Amino acid sequence: MLRGLFTFLLLALLTAPAFAKLYRWVDETGRVQYSDKPPMTAPTSGVSELNKSGMVKATPVPVLSKEEKEKIQNEQALQKEQQRRDRALLQSFSRPEEIDLIRDRRIGMIQSATIANSMRMQAASQRKTRLETQLARMKKSKRSIPPDLEAELAAINKEIVDIDTDNKTKNDDIDNVKRRAEEDKKRLLELKSAISK
Template sequence: MMKYSGLPVVLALLLVAAQVHAALYRWVDDNGQVQYSDKPPVAGAKKGVSVLDTQGMVRKEPAPQLTPEEKARLQTEKAQQLDQQRRDRALLQSFSSPKDIDILRDRQIESVQASLQTNTLRRQSGQAKLDRLNTQVAAIQKRGRTPPADMLGEVIATQKEINDIDDDTRVKQASIVTIRQHAEEDKKRLNELQAGR
């Protein structure tokens, strides 16, 4: 009676398994030529690498190549999502109810309104000074004389100060509108987040 060693059978099975699992790689090189190999390319292929089985059927398609514009758009969307997640966490950690947002909004507006009152007083003072200077300049010119250069320079500086105050006032008034808008947006988002818990 002959004895058969199991070693040849095991080797044959391993060989068949290796062939079944062997992969073939297909890609387009930098010259536009299609290349095949049993190893993936070392450098990045021009149009990605497809993985084929032993029958030449595609097992895995290459990842789609994105244009620079598409990459930039995806990066922007990801950054916006991360920013929204950060803002959502901050909302939930900072406020327990929309009423808390109203309280913060009112404090911020009060602070801006205090600055606006200061601007009003500064402008009144500047306008009074400008009126006084203009009266002096007119009186000197009425006598047929030329006003001193330092007086004319002071008129220009005072007018600029008034213009700067007016610009700052417009900015602060716009900021009150923005504070109110942000508060409404935050209250709406907070309600959504709390409802989704």
């Protein structure tokens, strides 16, 4: 079979015009194909162009799947983002202690909002207690409860839940600020060490 293939290749080269090209590729069934025209659909293994001696003239560039292309693009985007962050770190900070100062300032701002939430929570809890007391008296005396009182109590309960959720988010934000500062300090030291070598 190898001899027949070589004979075909030799005949193809001898009978082809001087300017004709010869292509080789592996089809989807795994068979090697030869033609003076490239395949209509690009095979995953790529297409090789052969010279007059039947040797590979241009190495095939593998055809990447959509997922492989996306993966490469994502990796390149992450690498560019890391380079941008590294430049920003080096331009913004000369010592790790400077990162600590920024960290503490950001945490202070978040904690200020948490203190404001605590005051809102206290006021909402007091309003809720007053309303619940008023509603309990009305039920005890078998008076009809106005819909606006029930609506107000529902609004206060929602406000308390929202404040509590916001506080949890702010605690997560503080943890993220601390974690990011530690990562930035570590990276800054790595970059400074690499520059000094």
